[in-house]
Amino acid sequence: xxxxxxxxxxxxxxxxxxxxxxxxxxxxxxxxxxxxxxxxxxxxxxxxxxxxxxxxxxxxxxxxxxxxxxxxxxxxxxxxxxxxxxxxxxxxxxxxxxxxxxxxxxxxxxxxxxxxxxxxxxxxxxxxxxxxxxxxxxxxxxxxxxxxxxxxxxxxxxxxxxxxxxxxxxxxxxxxxxxxxxxxxxxxxxxxxxxxxxxxxxxxxxxxxxxxxxxxxxxxxxxxxxxxxxxxxxxxxxxxx
Amino acid sequence: xxxxxxxxxxxxxxxxxxxxxxxxxxxxxxxxxxxxxxxxxxxxxxxxxxxxxxxxxxxxxxxxxxxxxxxxxxxxxxxxxxxxxxxxxxxxxxxxxxxxxxxxxxxxxxxxxxxxxxxxxxxxxxxxxxxxxxxxxxxxxxxxxxxxxxxxxxxxxxxxxxxxxxxxxxxxxxxxxxxxxxxxxxxxxxxxxxxxxxxxxxxxxxxxxxxxxxxxxxxxxxxxxxxxxxxxxxxxxxxxxxxxxx
Numbered sequence: 285x286x287x288x289x290x291x292x293x294x295x296x297x298x299x300x301x302x303x304x305x306x307x308x309x310x311x312x313x314x315x316x317x318x319x320x321x322x323x324x325x326x327x328x329x330x331x332x333x334x335x336x337x338x339x340x341x342x343x344x345x346x347x348x349x350x351x352x353x354x355x356x357x358x359x360x361x362x363x364x365x366x367x368x369x370x371x372x373x374x375x376x377x378x379x380x381x382x383x384x385x386x387x388x389x390x391x392x393x394x395x396x397x398x399x400x401x402x403x404x405x406x407x408x409x410x411x412x413x414x415x416x417x418x419x420x421x422x423x424x425x426x427x428x429x430x431x432x433x434x435x436x437x438x439x440x441x442x443x444x445x446x447x448x449x450x451x452x453x454x455x456x457x458x459x460x461x462x463x464x465x466x467x468x469x470x471x472x473x474x475x476x477x478x479x480x481x482x483x484x485x486x487x488x489x490x491x492x493x494x495x496x497x498x499x500x501x502x503x504x505x506x507x508x509x510x511x512x513x514x515x516x517x518x519x520x521x522x523x524x525x
Numbered sequence: 526x527x528x529x530x531x532x533x534x535x536x537x538x539x540x541x542x543x544x545x546x547x548x549x550x551x552x553x554x555x556x557x558x559x560x561x562x563x564x565x566x567x568x569x570x571x572x573x574x575x576x577x578x579x580x581x582x583x584x585x586x587x588x589x590x591x592x593x594x595x596x597x598x599x600x601x602x603x604x605x606x607x608x609x610x611x612x613x614x615x616x617x618x619x620x621x622x623x624x625x626x627x628x629x630x631x632x633x634x635x636x637x638x639x640x641x642x643x644x645x646x647x648x649x650x651x652x653x654x655x656x657x658x659x660x661x662x663x664x665x666x667x668x669x670x671x672x673x674x675x676x677x678x679x680x681x682x683x684x685x686x687x688x689x690x691x692x693x694x695x696x697x698x699x700x701x702x703x704x705x706x707x708x709x710x711x712x713x714x715x716x717x718x719x720x721x722x723x724x725x726x727x728x729x730x731x732x733x734x735x736x737x738x739x740x741x742x743x744x745x746x747x748x749x750x751x752x753x754x755x756x757x758x759x760x761x762x763x764x765x766x767x768x769x770x771x
Contacts, residue, residue: 418579419615419674423629423681424605433628438619514618516663 287484294485299476306472307493313390313468314455320394321454322447325401326440330431332406343402350399356460359392363464389461397454404446408439441512448505452498469493529554530590530685530716531607536575537584538568538740545571546582547740553685558717560727563737564763569720572737573687576718577607590684605633608678612690614670616662616677622649623658626677634681641680648676652706668699672706685716692723722767728752736760 293299331343350358363385367375381387412435420430440447462471473486480486529552538546546568553559561569574580576587578600587594589603597603616625626645630636636644649655652672654665662670671691678686688707692700704726711717711730721727727734727748734751736744736759744751744760755761 413613413615415611415613415615416617418574419609419611419617420629421579421601422577422604422607422609423677424601424633425629426601426633429632433632434617438617441619512619514663515661516618 289485290482291485293480293482294476294489299480302467302472302476303469303489306467306469309386309466310455310458310468310470310493311497313386313393313461313466314451314458317390317393317397317458318451318454320390321397321401321450324394324398325405326436328398328402329405329409329439330436332402333409347399347402350395351403355392355396355457356463358396359389359460359464362392363388385461385465388464389458389466393454393457393461397450397457400453401447401450404443404450405436405439408443408446409435411442412438438514441514444505444509444512448502451501451505455497455501456494528591529588531576531718532588533572533576533585534587535585536572536582536587538571538575538580538582544740546575548585549737549740549742550585551735551742551745553716553718555684555716556714557732558711558715558719558730559733559735560731561718561720561735561737562722562724562727562763562767563743566739567737568740569737570689571740573609573689573718573720576687577604577609579609601633605629605681606684608675608681608683608686610671610674610678610686610688610691612693614662614667614674614694616670616674618662621659621661622654622665622673622676625662625673626680629677630680644680644682645676648679649673651679651709652676653702666699667695668702671695671699671703675703675706675710679710685718686710688717688719688721690720690722692721724752724764724768736763738763 294303328343328346331339332347334340353361367378370378378384416434416438417430420434421427425433458468459470461468462474467475469490473490476486476489477483531551531553533549533551536546536549537544549568549572551559551572561572563569571580575582576589576594578594578597582595586596589607592603594600594603616622617628620628623642623645626649627638627641630641630644631638646655646658649658652675654669654672654676657665657669657673662673665673675691691707692703695703700723704723707717707719707726708730719726719731731748733745733747735742736751736755736757738759743757744755746755751760752764755764
C-alpha cells in the first residue's frame with residue numbers, strides 16, 4: 285500500500301479541536317438519548333403488562349410504531365415532517381432553537397431505543413413471580429408504588445446484560461445523527477477527510493473512540509451487574525437449572 | 526358481643542364456568558384463631574385473597590373491621606389492616622430483610638425511616654431473626670424467610686393476619702420454627718385466619734376449624750368437635766387421609 289501515514293495531523297489545529305468537540309457531542313448525545321429512552325422504556329414496558337386494555341393498546345402501538353420504522357427514516361420524519369404537523373407557534377419556537385438537528389437526533393434516537401427497551405423490560409416484568417405483586421399490594425402499597433419500589437427495580441436487575449447491549453447500540457446509533465447535520469465524531473472524521481484527504485487517520489479516530497468507549501461501558505456494566513446482583517437468586521456465570 | 530374483625534357473607538366467585546367460592550360465610554372475632562383446611566382447589570386461598578381485596582368476588586360481601594371490601598374506596602388502607610403471609614414467602618429478593626419490612630410502613634403508612642426501623646427490629650426480634658436484618662432473603666433458610674415475611678406483615682400492626690399455607694413450602698425441620706412463631710402470635714391475642722394442613726397446629730392453637738371442599742364450607746366446628754365428631758362424610762374422609770396418611 286502506497287500511503288504515507290500522518291498521525292501528527294490529528295493533533296494540529298483545527299483538527300484536534302474538531303475531534304474533541306465531536307467526541308463530546310457523541311458522548312452527551314448518547315447519554316441524554318439513553319436516559320430519556322430508559323425512562324420512556326420503563327413506562328411503556330409497564331403499560332404493556334398492566335391490566336388495563338387501553339393502556340396495553342397504547343403501549344403496543346408505541347412499540348410497534350417506533351421499532352418498525354428504520355431509525356434513519358425516523359430521524360428524517362422528526363426533522364422534516366413532525367414540526368410541520370405541530371401548531372404554528374410551537375414550530376416557530378422549535379425552529380428558532382440553537383441546535384435543532386441535535387435535539388431532533390436526541391428525540392429520534394431515544395424514542396426508537398425506548399421501544400426496544402420497553403420489550404426487554406416487558407419480558408423481565410413477566411419473569412417476575414406474580415406473588416411479588418400480590419405481596420406488595422397486601423402490605424397496602426398502591427399499584428404504582430409496587431411497580432416503583434418492587435417490580436421495576438427487580439426487573440432492571442434481571443436485565444442488566446440486555447441493557448448493556450442496548451446502551452452500546454444507542455451509542456453507535458448516534459453516528460446516524462450525521463445524516464441530519466449533527467457534527468458528532470463520525471461527521472467530524474468525514475470533515476477531516478474532506479479537508480485533508482487523510483481518511484485512514486480520521487476514521488481510525490472514530491473507530492477507536494467507539495471501541496474504547498464501548499469497552500469502558502462494558503466494564504462499568506459488569507461492575508454494576510455484580511454490585512446489584514440479587515444475593516442467592518442469580519449467580520454470575522452460573523445458569524439456573 | 527362486639528362486631529367481628531372479619532365478616533364474610535355469602536361470598537360467591539366464579540372464574541368463567543369454574544365456581545371457586547359458593548355462598549361462603551364466615552366470621553372471625555377479635556383474638557380468634559380459625560384454621561381452614563381442605564383439598565387443593567377447594568377455594569381456601571381464594572377466600573383469603575377476597576378478604577383483603579386481592580381477588581374480586583361477584584356475590585356477597587366481606588367486611589373488615591366494619592369496612593365493606595366491595596365498596597371500599599381505599600383498598601390500600603384496608604389492606605394495611607390485614608397482614609398476609611404467603612406459601613412462597615414473596616419477600617422482595619433485591620432488598621435486605623430490613624428493607625423488606627420497612628418498605629410499606631414508610632411508603633404506605635408514611636412513617637419516618639427511624640420509626641419504621643424501630644418497628645422492624647421489634648418484630649424481627651419477635652420472630653427471632655433480628656440478627657438477619659441486613660441480609661438478603663436469598664441468604665436465609667426457608668424458615669427464616671417465612672418468619673421475615675411474618676415480620677413484614679406485623680410491622681404494619683394489622684388487626685388481623687391471614688396465613689396462606691405458610692408451611693407448605695418448607696422442610697419439615699423448618700415448619701416447627703414457623704408454627705412456633707404463629708402459636709406465639711395467637712397466644713398474644715392476634716386475630717388469625719390460617720389455611721394449613723398442620724392438624725397438630727389446629728388442634729393446639731385454633732379455636733375453630735373450617736373444612737372447605739369445592740368452594741363451599743362443608744364443616745365449621747370447634748376444634749374438639751371437628752376432630753372427635755365431624756358431621757360431614759367428606760370431612761371424615763379428608764381427616765382419615767391426612768391424619769392416618771393411608
